[in-house]
Amino acid sequence: MGQGKSILKNTLIYAVGNFGSKALTFLLLPLYSFYLTKDEFGTYDLIIVSINLLAPMITLQTSEAIYRWLIDAKEDYHKQSKVIFNGFVIVTFIALIFYIVYFLASLFIDFEYTGYFALMLLFSCYLPLFQKILRGLGKVKTFAISGIVYTLLFLMFTIVFLLYFKLGLESLLLASIVAGSITILFVIGKLDLKGVFSKQHFERQEIESMIKYSLPLVPNSVSWWLINAADKYLIVILLNIQANGIYAVSTRFPAVITLVNSIFLLAWQDHGIGAKEDRSNAMFFSKLFDKFITLELTLVLFLISISQYLVKYLIDPIYYEAWKYLPFLFIGVAFQAFSSFVGVGYQRAKKTRSIFTTSLVGGVLNILISLILLKHIGLFAPALGTFVSFLVMYTMRKYQTNKFFRIEVNNSKLIGLTGVALVFAFLVLLNNDYLNIALICISLFSVFILNKKLISELAVILRNQIVKTMNK
Numbered sequence: 001m002g003q004g005k006s007i008l009k010n011t012l013i014y015a016v017g018n019f020g021s022k023a024l025t026f027l028l029l030p031l032y033s034f035y036l037t038k039d040e041f042g043t044y045d046l047i048i049v050s051i052n053l054l055a056p057m058i059t060l061q062t063s064e065a066i067y068r069w070l071i072d073a074k075e076d077y078h079k080q081s082k083v084i085f086n087g088f089v090i091v092t093f094i095a096l097i098f099y100i101v102y103f104l105a106s107l108f109i110d111f112e113y114t115g116y117f118a119l120m121l122l123f124s125c126y127l128p129l130f131q132k133i134l135r136g137l138g139k140v141k142t143f144a145i146s147g148i149v150y151t152l153l154f155l156m157f158t159i160v161f162l163l164y165f166k167l168g169l170e171s172l173l174l175a176s177i178v179a180g181s182i183t184i185l186f187v188i189g190k191l192d193l194k195g196v197f198s199k200q201h202f203e204r205q206e207i208e209s210m211i212k213y214s215l216p217l218v219p220n221s222v223s224w225w226l227i228n229a230a231d232k233y234l235i236v237i238l239l240n241i242q243a244n245g246i247y248a249v250s251t252r253f254p255a256v257i258t259l260v261n262s263i264f265l266l267a268w269q270d271h272g273i274g275a276k277e278d279r280s281n282a283m284f285f286s287k288l289f290d291k292f293i294t295l296e297l298t299l300v301l302f303l304i305s306i307s308q309y310l311v312k313y314l315i316d317p318i319y320y321e322a323w324k325y326l327p328f329l330f331i332g333v334a335f336q337a338f339s340s341f342v343g344v345g346y347q348r349a350k351k352t353r354s355i356f357t358t359s360l361v362g363g364v365l366n367i368l369i370s371l372i373l374l375k376h377i378g379l380f381a382p383a384l385g386t387f388v389s390f391l392v393m394y395t396m397r398k399y400q401t402n403k404f405f406r407i408e409v410n411n412s413k414l415i416g417l418t419g420v421a422l423v424f425a426f427l428v429l430l431n432n433d434y435l436n437i438a439l440i441c442i443s444l445f446s447v448f449i450l451n452k453k454l455i456s457e458l459a460v461i462l463r464n465q466i467v468k469t470m471n472k
Helices: 004-026 029-035 038-060 062-073 077-106 114-136 140-164 171-188 204-214 219-228 229-240 242-253 255-274 278-306 307-314 317-349 352-375 381-401 411-428 433-448 450-471
Strands: none
Touching: 029 038, 029 114, 038 077, 038 114, 038 171, 038 219, 038 242, 038 255, 062 077, 062 114, 062 204, 077 114, 077 204, 114 171, 114 411, 140 171, 171 450, 204 219, 219 352, 229 242, 229 352, 229 381, 255 278, 255 317, 278 307, 278 317, 278 411, 278 433, 278 450, 307 317, 317 381, 317 411, 352 381, 381 411, 433 450
């Protein structure tokens, strides 16, 4: 119960912080669909996809090493300062090289949004870096506030630029730049960085050690990109930019479940990495994962059953066909979460190289499925590829981590619920209103019945916390 309270507390805090980047993806979707053309939305999606590919390469995923090192440093301010300084040395050095090459290349490549892209990429490198420092130092509340700050700023400037100035695609790019720069300044103001940036903290051996830890996470990130984003380029090449606009809408809806996952997984990462290795913790981890699987897949059943109505009533009619691809994407996102859960075992053991290999297999598999099937089944190909690749990735990670991070899994339940989700995915494609209503009722019943114990436990913890707060 004590560990459960700790994870729940951090989950609630991260829920606030992650509302920013994750929830905005979904909440602003109706606005985008009405004020951006398919071409503009498709272009914006490609810009975001490209930034997600380049940012990990520029930073070498150093933020992950900083986070992991800061957890070990705890109350040692000198050691913390050294970790932060050396981390910034790595990122800044590579960023300088990249931007020199980037601006030289821009002289020969005609791209309308060159300046916007450069600034968005820069803030996409440094904002997560500062936020990882906050988490590593245990400042989770400040991390949450930074998410709120970014959310409000991005929302405000998007509305102003899009509705008032009517800048179209540029509205989103400008809003991202302004919100990112102000949020970074806010975080810097909340961090005690006095004396951090000193030459005395430079330590080549530590830099090499941090790079050794984070470097395998770069190709891992690229592999995740292959699963989540490379489809977009294939769609443009093999189909057209309008098709990418439709698929971009489809991929935004799973952001609902990704939001829930990211909130919990951040809290789980904090707890799972630092927890002791003993029988008691192993039992707790197994029970936690079992509850997570049940909640995740029952929510997926509900989301699959309402896929058509989500698009029909929230999005402009020109994107209506996007609903057909949601079911496989929802299931895929579930297995993405399961992969991330067991992937914490690699971080505990500092075996980050294995994270890369499993992600690479998933990424290549997704590309192959899309390449082979796009011309035959259209946008169902990348949706199916997303599901299959994450399923394979989870299976590989579970097998590998059993050697040093053993978590017992009720495979009968996992396979059974996944099978039901696949049946739901095919049934909703029949597009029968009576059948859809039946599926919605069944899925809601499943959510409350199969998660009855979890809901009860959460209610007790929340009630006790409220009573404790009121008695202070």
